[in-house]
Amino acid sequence: MGKSRLEAFSDGVLAIIITIMVLELRVPHGDSLATLHGVLPVFLNYILSFLYIGIYWNNHHHLLHTVHRVNGGILWANLHLLFWLSLFPFVTGWMGENHFAAMPTALYGCVLFMAAIAYSTLQWTIIATEGKTSLLARAVGKDIKGGLSLLGYAGGIALAFRLTWAAQALYVVVALMWLVPDRRIERTMSKEPQSK
Amino acid sequence: MGKSRLEAFSDGVLAIIITIMVLELRVPHGDSLATLHGVLPVFLNYILSFLYIGIYWNNHHHLLHTVHRVNGGILWANLHLLFWLSLFPFVTGWMGENHFAAMPTALYGCVLFMAAIAYSTLQWTIIATEGKTSLLARAVGKDIKGGLSLLGYAGGIALAFRLTWAAQALYVVVALMWLVPDRRIERTMSKEPQSK
Amino acid sequence: MGKSRLEAFSDGVLAIIITIMVLELRVPHGDSLATLHGVLPVFLNYILSFLYIGIYWNNHHHLLHTVHRVNGGILWANLHLLFWLSLFPFVTGWMGENHFAAMPTALYGCVLFMAAIAYSTLQWTIIATEGKTSLLARAVGKDIKGGLSLLGYAGGIALAFRLTWAAQALYVVVALMWLVPDRRIERTMSKEPQSK
Amino acid sequence: MGKSRLEAFSDGVLAIIITIMVLELRVPHGDSLATLHGVLPVFLNYILSFLYIGIYWNNHHHLLHTVHRVNGGILWANLHLLFWLSLFPFVTGWMGENHFAAMPTALYGCVLFMAAIAYSTLQWTIIATEGKTSLLARAVGKDIKGGLSLLGYAGGIALAFRLTWAAQALYVVVALMWLVPDRRIERTMSKEPQSK
Numbered sequence: 001m002g003k004s005r006l007e008a009f010s011d012g013v014l015a016i017i018i019t020i021m022v023l024e025l026r027v028p029h030g031d032s033l034a035t036l037h038g039v040l041p042v043f044l045n046y047i048l049s050f051l052y053i054g055i056y057w058n059n060h061h062h063l064l065h066t067v068h069r070v071n072g073g074i075l076w077a078n079l080h081l082l083f084w085l086s087l088f089p090f091v092t093g094w095m096g097e098n099h100f101a102a103m104p105t106a107l108y109g110c111v112l113f114m115a116a117i118a119y120s121t122l123q124w125t126i127i128a129t130e131g132k133t134s135l136l137a138r139a140v141g142k143d144i145k146g147g148l149s150l151l152g153y154a155g156g157i158a159l160a161f162r163l164t165w166a167a168q169a170l171y172v173v174v175a176l177m178w179l180v181p182d183r184r185i186e187r188t189m190s191k192e193p194q195s196k
Numbered sequence: 197m198g199k200s201r202l203e204a205f206s207d208g209v210l211a212i213i214i215t216i217m218v219l220e221l222r223v224p225h226g227d228s229l230a231t232l233h234g235v236l237p238v239f240l241n242y243i244l245s246f247l248y249i250g251i252y253w254n255n256h257h258h259l260l261h262t263v264h265r266v267n268g269g270i271l272w273a274n275l276h277l278l279f280w281l282s283l284f285p286f287v288t289g290w291m292g293e294n295h296f297a298a299m300p301t302a303l304y305g306c307v308l309f310m311a312a313i314a315y316s317t318l319q320w321t322i323i324a325t326e327g328k329t330s331l332l333a334r335a336v337g338k339d340i341k342g343g344l345s346l347l348g349y350a351g352g353i354a355l356a357f358r359l360t361w362a363a364q365a366l367y368v369v370v371a372l373m374w375l376v377p378d379r380r381i382e383r384t385m386s387k388e389p390q391s392k
Numbered sequence: 393m394g395k396s397r398l399e400a401f402s403d404g405v406l407a408i409i410i411t412i413m414v415l416e417l418r419v420p421h422g423d424s425l426a427t428l429h430g431v432l433p434v435f436l437n438y439i440l441s442f443l444y445i446g447i448y449w450n451n452h453h454h455l456l457h458t459v460h461r462v463n464g465g466i467l468w469a470n471l472h473l474l475f476w477l478s479l480f481p482f483v484t485g486w487m488g489e490n491h492f493a494a495m496p497t498a499l500y501g502c503v504l505f506m507a508a509i510a511y512s513t514l515q516w517t518i519i520a521t522e523g524k525t526s527l528l529a530r531a532v533g534k535d536i537k538g539g540l541s542l543l544g545y546a547g548g549i550a551l552a553f554r555l556t557w558a559a560q561a562l563y564v565v566v567a568l569m570w571l572v573p574d575r576r577i578e579r580t581m582s583k584e585p586q587s588k
Numbered sequence: 589m590g591k592s593r594l595e596a597f598s599d600g601v602l603a604i605i606i607t608i609m610v611l612e613l614r615v616p617h618g619d620s621l622a623t624l625h626g627v628l629p630v631f632l633n634y635i636l637s638f639l640y641i642g643i644y645w646n647n648h649h650h651l652l653h654t655v656h657r658v659n660g661g662i663l664w665a666n667l668h669l670l671f672w673l674s675l676f677p678f679v680t681g682w683m684g685e686n687h688f689a690a691m692p693t694a695l696y697g698c699v700l701f702m703a704a705i706a707y708s709t710l711q712w713t714i715i716a717t718e719g720k721t722s723l724l725a726r727a728v729g730k731d732i733k734g735g736l737s738l739l740g741y742a743g744g745i746a747l748a749f750r751l752t753w754a755a756q757a758l759y760v761v762v763a764l765m766w767l768v769p770d771r772r773i774e775r776t777m778s779k780e781p782q783s784k
Contacts, residue, residue: 005203005257007593012211012404015600020219022674023608027681031689050674054667058660061593072254076375079250086218086246093223101227179664201399201453208407208600216415268450272571275446282414282442289419297423397595397649404603412611464646468767471642478610478638485615493619 003070006078010060013082017089018053021046024093042096048175049092052112055178056085056119066136067126074129077122084115105167106160112171113153120146149174199266202274206256209278213285214249217242220289238292244371245288248308251374252281252315262332263322270325273318280311301363302356308367309349316342345370395462398470402452405474409481410445413438416485434488440567441484444504447570448477448511458528459518466521469514476507497559498552504563505545512538541566591658594666598648601670605677606641609634612681630684636763637680640700643766644673644707654724655714662717665710672703693755694748700759701741708734737762 025042028035060081067074091111095104120143127137140146152174156167221238224231256277263270287307291300316339323333336342348370352363417434420427452473459466483503487496512535519529532538544566548559613630616623648669655662679699683692708731715725728734740762744755 005207008204008596009207009211009253011593011597012208012600013215015597016212016215016604018670019601019604019608019674020215022678023219023611024223025675025678027612027678027685029685031682031686031691033691036691036695047671050667050671054664057597057667058663061663075254075257076250079246079253082214083243083246086215087221089218090221090223094227097223097225098227103227103229103232107232201403204400205403205407205449208404209411212408212411216411219415220419271450271453272446275442275449278410279439279442282411283417285414286417286419290423293419293421294423299423299425299428303428397599400596401599401603401645404600405607408604408607412607415611416615467646467649468642471638471645474606475635475638478607479613481610482613482615486619489615489617490619495619495621495624499624 003064003067006070006075007064010064010078010082011057014053014057014060014085017085018050018057021049021053021089021092024089024096041099042093045092045096045100048172049088051175051179053085053088055175056081056115059119059178063123063126063136066130066134066139069129071129073125074122077118077125081115081118081122084111084118087111100164100168102161102164105164106157109153109156109160109167109171112174113150113157116146116149116153145177148177152177199260199263202266202271203260206260206274206278207253210249210253210256210281213281214246214253217245217249217285217288220285220292237295238289241288241292241296244368245284247371247375249281249284251371252277252311255315255374259319259322259332262326262330262335265325267325269321270318273314273321277311277314277318280307280314283307296360296364298357298360301360302353305349305352305356305363305367308370309346309353312342312345312349341373344373348373395456395459398462398467399456402456402470402474403449406445406449406452406477409477410442410449413441413445413481413484416481416488433491434485437484437488437492440564441480443567443571445477445480447567448473448507451511451570455515455518455528458522458526458531461521463521465517466514469510469517473507473510473514476503476510479503492556492560494553494556497556498549501545501548501552501559501563504566505542505549508538508541508545537569540569544569591652591655594658594663595652598652598666598670599645602641602645602648602673605673606638606645609637609641609677609680612677612684629687630681633680633684633688636760637676639763639767641673641676643763644669644703647707647766651711651714651724654718654722657717659717661713662710665706665713669703669706669710672699672706675699688752688756690749690752693752694745697741697744697748697755697759700762701738701745704734704737704741733765736765 025039025046028039088111091104091108095101095108098104123136123140123143123146127134127140130136152170156170159167159170221235221242224235284307287300287304291297291304294300319332319336319339319342323330323336326332348366352366355363355366417431417438420431480503483496483500487493487500490496515528515532515535515538519526519532522528544562548562551559551562613627613634616627676699679692679696683689683696686692711724711728711731711734715722715728718724740758744758747755747758
């Protein structure tokens with residue numbers, strides 16, 4: 001029931017999140033190269049957040065591909081994920097405007113952490129609906145990548161107050177880990193007779 | 197005629213409303229935990245409004261599922277609902293920035309009240325089109341939940357100037373009441389032979 | 393070729409225009425009823441603009457319903473219409489913030505006028521593609537309503553500097569004229585054997 | 589796999605980019621014609637950027653029409669293109685607010701250049717997936733128009749610091765070159781037996 005509207009709504013929210021983040025790049029006063037300097041940290045952070053939203057959209061796209069029936073649990077688990085992702089523009093702006101200071105770096109990690117928890121929740125809600133022998137359950141397996149990400153974000157939060165740059169490096173490393181495309185669902189599917 | 201575009205447009209508007217509310221979370225100056233303090237009331241209010249828009253999207257999704265023909269009345273009743281929902285970012289920001297003062301709390305209740313009226317109007321417009329023996333008419337029944345919500349919002353507006361916290365608690369309680377998923381339409385449908 | 397993407401893109405743009413207009417309702421400082429007073433003119437103007445975008449979405453929806461083939465001309469005529477509609481948030485904000493002063497009222501009329509011209513252009517471009525004996529050509533006929541609207545907007549621009557309130561009244565009257573639903577296309581269609 | 593969601597997401601992002609650019613047209617204080625004067629450069633630049641996003645949407649629409657299978661490479665090449673296009677509101681605002689000064693004009697050219705590179709990358713990624721004898725490969729051919737555009741943007745960046753107006757004229761000329769609709773894909777397709 002209504003999987004296409006769930007996808008359309010999620011696509012809409014993700015498209016808006018990824019685009020309004022650019023509004024945090026405030027147009028500077030003055031026309032010299034130096035005035036751009038103040039925008040640079042927000043810009044660098046914008047690239048990282050753009051990457052993360054892109055990764056979430058990509059994975060969300062694969063995840064919903066495996067869903068046959070949408071129920072109330074999936075709807076709310078999905079909204080819960082969108083809630084945490086909707087905080088990206090705020091934490092991206094705060095971290096960028098304060099030139100990657102410790103506290104904003106830690107908060108950025110918290111939002112990354114909670115979004116990852118919400119994604120896992122959505123994943124397990126779908127598996128609970130589709131059954132443990134479902135395509136998704138086999139594709140996800142032990143979800144090592146998801147566990148590593150949570151560790152990375154937690155490490156980043158812990159490091160933020162001592163080695164702030166190391167926390168930021170961890171966030172970048174986790175993003176790059178996801179950029180390597182997640183072929184698990186595609187691979188498991190290609191072994192199946194297609195039902196579409 | 198054109199139900200899919202009505203859904204797409206509504207999804208678009210709801211996705212934007214739920215996302216631009218986060219723009220009211222203004223990035224604070226300063227990088228300490230204390231500077232986040234000023235944002236906290238807007239954030240708490242953002243959670244409540246996110247929940248409400250999520251509930252409306254969820255219910256709207258079920259409501260339109262029962263529609264077979266879209267006519268001018270349904271189009272305008274739908275736009276009327278979207279109008280009141282579009283005021284959420286404004287009242288959310290005003291209530292949050294004034295730390296839940298009395299007047300913004302009352303106005304928030306007014307918008308909740310008007311949105312609920314608009315949702316009922318849409319519901320009855322659809323029933324008038326589909327017929328009193330339609331799926332939706334039987335599923336909605338006497339619409340006790342809708343009536344209780346209106347009472348809750350009206351109570352909140354009345355309480356806002358005496359017991360402001362009680363008004364806010366009422367808004368939260370009504371939201372939680374709706375979080376319990378509305379199985380009426382799903383239940384009535386599952387008793388039917390599916391026509392799709 | 394690609395009519396559904398044309399509709400989806402237009403729906404997206406119209407949904408965003410109708411929603412970001414609310415961002416011109418700046419959250420006021422202070423929590424008394426009096427502080428809301430300053431927002432009132434923008435709010436009243438927001439209602440009018442919301443109505444106009446709703447009318448355009450409604451008519452656009454009917455218009456594209458008659459299209460069978462999308463070509464470059466239709467794509468650009470459609471973008472031209474979206475361009476003028478995208479100026480609604482700006483002129484709405486300017487007119488509202490200046491409490492319906494003469495110059496903003498005239499500019500609002502200019503944008504209404506140009507949007508109406510762009511809508512007619514799109515209409516004639518579609519008729520040129522579909523043929524003069526097409527469904528749309530017969531439904532539109534002499535387009536008296538379109539002509540009256542142009543007259544109304546032109547009258548509003550002329551009146552703005554003398555009787556500003558009369559100009560605004562004209563804009564409201566034209567909007568109400570369109571609220572009476574445009575049954576021409578629906579009526580003409582119902583006489584046809586459906587091909588769909 | 590999932591071409592429709594790729595289109596829906598891209599449509600969403602492009603619709604938002606083209607619409608939030610208008611937020612850079614800040615509502616001026618004062619109600620005289622003179623106050624509009626300050627907004628004029630941003631407005632002129634808005635028209636140019638609207639045209640460019642329109643061209644990209646149009647071409648993207650044709651490009652994806654030729655795609656049969658979506659893979660990770662295409663997803664990320666598409667996101668890369670959307671990233672550069674998402675910077676349009678920022679550079680449009682910066683160039684407009686500084687009345688077309690040299691540095692913002694050069695930066696505008698850089699974003700145009702990078703977006704064109706990203707578009708080519710997407711094109712070649714699709715051709716690599718679909719095969720060198722595919723419809724798209726034959727339609728694109730040597731892509732002279734794409735090459736000329738890159739030359740135009742590079743020329744604009746070089747000229748920005750000497751003949752700023754000439755740089756801007758180059759950007760306009762390249763846009764007009766694309767307005768002449770790109771019939772290559774349509775033409776090549778019409779020679780084919782349709783498989784749809």
